[in-house]
Amino acid sequence: MTTKKTRPQAPSFDFPLPFTTVDVVIFTVADDALKVLLVQRPQDKKSEPFPGWWALPGGFVDVAVDQDLLACAERKLREKTGVLTPYLEQLGSWGGAARDPRGWSATHVYFALIPSRDIELAKGANAADVAWFAVEDVLADPRLAFDHAAILQTAVERLRGRVEYTSLPAFLLPEPFTLPQLQRIYEIVLNRAVDKSGFRTRMLAAQFLVEAGHVEGSSNRPAMGYRLADRRTPVVFPRTFSPRD
Amino acid sequence: MTTKKTRPQAPSFDFPLPFTTVDVVIFTVADDALKVLLVQRPQDKKSEPFPGWWALPGGFVDVAVDQDLLACAERKLREKTGVLTPYLEQLGSWGGAARDPRGWSATHVYFALIPSRDIELAKGANAADVAWFAVEDVLADPRLAFDHAAILQTAVERLRGRVEYTSLPAFLLPEPFTLPQLQRIYEIVLNRAVDKSGFRTRMLAAQFLVEAGHVEGSSNRPAMGYRLADRRTPVVFPRTFSPRD
DNA sequence: AAAATAGTGTCTTTGAGACAATATCAG
DNA sequence: CTGATATTGTCTCAAAGACACTATTTT
Numbered sequence: 283m284t285t286k287k288t289r290p291q292a293p294s295f296d297f298p299l300p301f302t303t304v305d306v307v308i309f310t311v312a313d314d315a316l317k318v319l320l321v322q323r324p325q326d327k328k329s330e331p332f333p334g335w336w337a338l339p340g341g342f343v344d345v346a347v348d349q350d351l352l353a354c355a356e357r358k359l360r361e362k363t364g365v366l367t368p369y370l371e372q373l374g375s376w377g378g379a380a381r382d383p384r385g386w387s388a389t390h391v392y393f394a395l396i397p398s399r400d401i402e403l404a405k406g407a408n409a410a411d412v413a414w415f416a417v418e419d420v421l422a423d424p425r426l427a428f429d430h431a432a433i434l435q436t437a438v439e440r441l442r443g444r445v446e447y448t449s450l451p452a453f454l455l456p457e458p459f460t461l462p463q464l465q466r467i468y469e470i471v472l473n474r475a476v477d478k479s480g481f482r483t484r485m486l487a488a489q490f491l492v493e494a495g496h497v498e499g500s501s502n503r504p505a506m507g508y509r510l511a512d513r514r515t516p517v518v519f520p521r522t523f524s525p526r527d
Numbered sequence: 528m529t530t531k532k533t534r535p536q537a538p539s540f541d542f543p544l545p546f547t548t549v550d551v552v553i554f555t556v557a558d559d560a561l562k563v564l565l566v567q568r569p570q571d572k573k574s575e576p577f578p579g580w581w582a583l584p585g586g587f588v589d590v591a592v593d594q595d596l597l598a599c600a601e602r603k604l605r606e607k608t609g610v611l612t613p614y615l616e617q618l619g620s621w622g623g624a625a626r627d628p629r630g631w632s633a634t635h636v637y638f639a640l641i642p643s644r645d646i647e648l649a650k651g652a653n654a655a656d657v658a659w660f661a662v663e664d665v666l667a668d669p670r671l672a673f674d675h676a677a678i679l680q681t682a683v684e685r686l687r688g689r690v691e692y693t694s695l696p697a698f699l700l701p702e703p704f705t706l707p708q709l710q711r712i713y714e715i716v717l718n719r720a721v722d723k724s725g726f727r728t729r730m731l732a733a734q735f736l737v738e739a740g741h742v743e744g745s746s747n748r749p750a751m752g753y754r755l756a757d758r759r760t761p762v763v764f765p766r767t768f769s770p771r772d
Numbered sequence: 773a774a775a776a777t778a779g780t781g782t783c784t785t786t787g788a789g790a791c792a793a794t795a796t797c798a799g
Numbered sequence: 800c801t802g803a804t805a806t807t808g809t810c811t812c813a814a815a816g817a818c819a820c821t822a823t824t825t826t
Contacts, residue, residue, distance in 0.1 A: 521815065
C-alpha cells in the first residue's frame with residue numbers, strides 16, 4: 283500500500299488520527315452456493331497484522347488517488363475481480379481502538395453483487411491469495427482477520443433481509459436469465475424453498491424484467507430469457523416473502 | 528476539539544491520513560413537527576471552516592477517549608442533549624477529498640430519536656449555538672456546513688422509509704404514551720393521514736406495547752397508556768403502510 | 773409415450789384501507 | 800344531554816401461500 287503522489291496535509295493537528303480503510307464484501311452465487319471473496323494476508327512481513335489469515339478485500343484509502351469512499355471501493359473491487367460496474371451498496375462502518383493492533387482504525391464497508399461468469403480473479407503474483415469461499419463454511423468457522431467475521435455476518439444478514447423484499451438477486455445473474463434460474467438464486471440466498479407460482483407472479487408484476495427471447499436450456503422445455511430494465515437499482519416488492527412466524 | 532491524553536501513534540506511515548469524524552442526526556417531534564438538532568459553527572476562529580454556518584452536531588474522533596464509533600456518537604449526543612440512551616442507529620458514512628476544505632475527511636453518521644421532553648440542551652457558554660429546526664424548513668433552504676444537507680436528506684429518507692414498516696416513532700415519545708399520540712407521530716413523520724382503525728390493529732398485533740394504565744387526557748375520554756416492551760429495538764411490521772401507487 | 777422442466781389456475785389466508793358504529797369521559 | 804375523543808366492527812381488496820394442473824421440449 284504505497285502512495286504514488288503525496289499531497290501536503292492541510293493544517294497539521296496536534297492529536298493522532300485514526301487509520302481510514304475501505305473493505306468490500308463481494309458476493310456471488312456459484313455451484314449452488316452463496317460465495318464471498320476473501321484475500322489472504324501476507325505471510326512474510328511481520329509488520330502486517332494477521333499474517334496468513336483470510337480477510338475481506340480492502341485497504342487504506344489513498345487520498346491521492348481516491349476521490350471519495352465509493353471510488354475507493356470501486357478501485358478495490360476492480361483490482362481484485364476486474365469487474366467495473368456491479369451492484370454496490372454501502373453496508374456501514376466499523377471503527378475502534380481494538381480492531382487493528384496498529385492503532386485506532388475505522389473501515390467503511392461496501393457490499394457488491396456480481397454474476398460469477400463476469401469474474402476474472404486478480405492475476406499475476408498475487409493470484410493465489412484471492413479465492414471464493416462458501417459463506418456457509420466461513421460463518422461456521424469464522425476465523426477472519428480483524429473484525430471481518432462480524433462484518434461478514436452483518437453483510438449476510440443485510441443481503442438476506444433485502445432479498446426478502448427486493449429484486450437484488452437479479453444482480454447475481456448474467457443476462458439474459460430465466461425465471462427458474464432467478465428463483466434458484468433466491469432459494470440459495472434465503473436457504474429455503476420458494477413457491478414457483480407466487481414467485482413468477484411477483485417478479486412479473488414488479489415490472490423490472492424485459493423479455494429477451496427464449497433461451498435454449500440444456501434440455502427440456504426452453505424458458506423465456508429476461509434482462510433487467512434498470513441495471514443500477516433493485517425493485518422493492520410490496521411485501522416480504524414470508525410473513526409467517 | 529482537544530485531546531486530553533495523547534497516545535503515541537503505533538507505526539508511523541509515509542502517507543497522509545484522512546480526518547475521521549462522527550456526526551449525529553438527532554430527531555425529535557415537537558410542536559407537531561419533525562425537528563432536527565443543529566449547532567452553529569464558531570464565528571470568530573478563521574481556522575475553522577464554514578464560520579457561523581449551522582451543522583449537524585459532531586466532530587473529530589478522540590482516540591484517547593472514544594473506545595469505538597458508537598461510543599463517540601453517544602458522547603456527542605450526551606454533550607449536546609444530556610440524553611444517555613436514546614434509539615441510536617448507524618446511518619452510513621460520507622468521505623472524500625472535497626467535503627472539508629482542510630483535507631480528505633470521512634465522517635461516520637448516526638441518527639438518534641429522542642422524546643422532546645427528555646431534552647436538556649447543552650448549557651453554559653455554548654448554549655446559544657445549539658437549536659432545534661423544523662426538518663421541513665431546513666430541507667427547503669438547505670444551507671448547512673460541509674455536506675450536511677445531503678446527509679440530513681438521507682437521514683430523513685431513512686427515517687421515513689423505516690417508519691412505513693417499523694415501530695420507530697415510538698422512540699420519539701416519552702412513556703407512557705397513548706395510541707392516538709403514537710398515531711399523531713406517525714402522521715407527522717410521514718406527512719400524511721393514517722387510518723385509525725387499521726393503525727390500532729397493526730400496533731396491537733405487533734405485540735411490542737405493554738399496557739400501563741389509563742392516562743388522563745386534558746379532557747374527554749381518557750386513553751390507555753402504553754410502554755415499550757423493548758426499549759432498544761423497533762418491531763418490523765409485515766407490510767408497509769401504503770402499497771398504493 | 774415418458775421424463776423433465778416451464779408456465780398457469782384456483783382456492784385460502786393475512787393484513788391493510790375505508791368508513792361506520794359504539795363507548796366513555798368532561799362540562 | 801352534548802361534544803369530543805377513544806375504541807371497535809364490517810366490508811373490501813391486494814398479494815402471498817399452497818398445490819394442482821397444463822404446456823412444450825428432448826429422448
